[in-house]
Amino acid sequence: MPGITRRTVVGGGVALGGAALLGACSREGETTTASLVGPDDPRVQAAEEARSSTGREHRVALTPAPTEVDLAGTTVATWAYGSSIPGEEVRVRRGDTVVAELVNDLPDPTTVHWHGLALRNDMDGVPGLTQDPVAPGERFTYRFVAANPGTHWFHPHVGTQLDRGLYVPFVVEDPDEPLSYDEEWVVVLDDWLDGVDGTPDDVLAELRQGMDHGSGDGDGPMRMGATLMGATSDHLGGDAGDVYYPEYLVNGRPAGDPHTFEAPPGTRVRIRFVNAGGDTAFRVALGGHAMTVTHTDGYPVEHAEADALVIGMGERFDVLVTLEDGAFPLVALAEGKERTGFAVVRTGGGSAPEADVRPEELDGRVVVATDLTAEEGARLEAGDPDVEHAIDLTGGMANFDWGINGRRFDHEDPAGGAFQVAEGQRVRLTLTNTTDMWHPVHLHGHHVQVGADGPRKDTVNLLPGQTLSLDFDADNPGLWMTHCHNVYHGEAGMMGVVGYSA
Ligand SMILES: [Cu+2]
Known part of the structure; x- marks a missing residue:
């Protein structure tokens, strides 16, 4: 049922559902009747059939x-x-x-x-x-x-x-x-508190009370209830995260009971890293090895050598590694939080590494996604945007009022204030982080080109003060979230919608 207008929705109160069609663009004093392509529009089915x-x-x-x-x-x-x-x-x-x-x-x-x-x-x-x-x-x-x-x-x-x-x-x-390798390992990183210190809902309730968030006393991270004060990272431009986690997991296992990956020495392994965390960026390294970065968020990049990788919540990286002979630590440093997730890679004899080891690779060539270049075939063809939207990330810890362009997401009117695009347009989202904390911004349904020749991605970290242009072709009609993948920031309101005009 394409063509339902905002007026219908506003007049009818909240009537959302699978068939809900939502309007757009309600700024103060402005009424529009622009309609958006909803999930049950025939154009969604047509895109699927293509x-x-x-x-x-x-x-x-x-x-x-x-x-x-x-x-x-x-x-x-x-x-x-x-x-x-x-x-x-x-x-x-x-x-x-x-x-x-x-x-x-x-x-x-x-x-x-x-x-x-x-x-x-x-x-x-x-x-x-x-x-x-x-x-x-x-x-x-x-x-x-x-x-x-x-x-x-x-x-x-x-x-x-x-x-x-x-x-x-x-x-x-x-x-x-096109890549050749002998084995594939999927490595899922997570920060864990559920069932140990209450639940994530308890944490959100505590954070919502707001806080005077100083940068700590300079002596490193300090816990106050569910909150972690003073976790800072140069790689994240300052405040690294605000939630205290008692455990950091690699493939569901804490450092005290690590997973062991086994293979013969000389094996060429593709490692697929996923950060499934709620409030933690991980800096990963494999002791005794360099990694060749081949993909981020599923898209190939020009191969880059790295000793360590910083992975934000929701991001993925694929790397190739040729294994040495021995037993090695696979370490996921909770960036700024000074604790580590840990697994073991064993190709031969030798004692297992200690769970709290900090391999020197963590401080070697540290790669973040914006250091990478899209492989030529993966790059979005250059072109001037037909439509541009400025998206400022706003809010802060004091009032826990994280938002977009000063607006906190309204679950009662989810497409209110939607960023409108039209099918076939080249779109540019210009994101600026006006806050004093980093945010991993995820766009549903599309893969953006970061800058002119950066990687193609669906989840992009923005450091405090940073501006990035994210281009994409509007080729997937519907209503698409764009939001911070820090689950607590998203829930507080740092979410918005990109909507296709009908
Ligand atoms: Cu955020």
């Missing part, structure tokens, strides 16, 4: 439910897809159709967002925008063509649920993969 499909179906059963997990001998209560964290990896080939049957056994409504997939809008998993939230005891079938090869993941898009155990790596293999 995607190249293998016709193969890949079925997945997803039953998020309360469960218990073992963290190095301590049992904690959490919510997860099944009994493990992360959930069991989903792997398909480009063009396969994913059919995921969600049965919600949680006490709260939920959805699934397929992070990194430019998929059909009605399967994007944003409650109140692209679908109704799935109530406890109810089910929903996600069905879409997975068109984007690469390292991705999925998680709920409701409240702080992703800061529980609800995250799963999702790999889309490229049938035309």
Whole structure:
């Protein structure tokens, strides 16, 4: 039902749902009747039909439910897809159709967002925008063509649920993969508090009370309740994060009970890193090895040598490593928080590294995404934008009023103030971080070109004071979230919508 106007929505109060169509552009004193392409618009189906499909179906059963997990001998209560964290990896080939049957056994409504997939809008998993939230005891079938090869993941898009155990790596293999390697490891990083110190909802409630957020006394991070004061990082331009986590996990395991990857020496490994954290950037390194960065967010980059990589929440990086002989620490330093996640890579004899080791690679050639250059075939063709939107990241810790252009996201009017684009346009989003904290900004449904020749990405870190131009072609009609992937910032209001005019 294309063509419903903002006026309809405003007059009718809140009437969101799978069929909701939402208006746009309500500034004070201004009434517009522009209409936007909603998730059930025929143009969404048309875009799906244009995607190249293998016709193969890949079925997945997803039953998020309360469960218990073992963290190095301590049992904690959490919510997860099944009994493990992360959930069991989903792997398909480009063009396969994913059919995921969600049965919600949680006490709260939920959805699934397929992070990194430019998929059909009605399967994007944003409650109140692209679908109704799935109530406890109810089910929903996600069905879409997975068109984007690469390292991705999925998680709920409701409240702080992703800061529980609800995250799963999702790999889309490229049938035309040009890289050669012997083995592949998926390494999922997470900051963990659920069931140890209350729940993520408790943390959000505490943060919402606001705080006088000084930079600490210079003696390093200090805990106050759920809040961490004084966590700073040069790589993140200052304040690194504000939430205290008792554990940092690599593939669901804390440093006290690390995962061990085993392979013969000389093995060429593709490592796929995913940061599934809520409030933590990780600086990763493999002791005794350099890494060759090949992809970020699923898109190839010109190969770059790195000793360490800084990975923001929601970002992914693929690297190639040729393994030496021995036992090596795979370390994920919680940036600015001075604690580490840890796993072991073993190719031969020798004693295992200590869990608190800080390999010198962490302070070697440290690569961040904006250091990288898109591989030529992955770069968006140069072109002048047809439409530009300025998106200022705003707010702060004092009032916990994180927002976009001074506006906090309104769940009752999600597309109010939407950034309008039209199908076929070249779009430029000019993002400026006016706050004194870094933000990993995620755009759904598209992969932007960062600057003229930076990487193609869906999740881009903006440091305090930084401005980046993010270009994309408007080729996937619908209503698309753009938001901070710090789950607490997003929930506080640093979320907005890019909407296609009907
Ligand atoms: Cu943020």
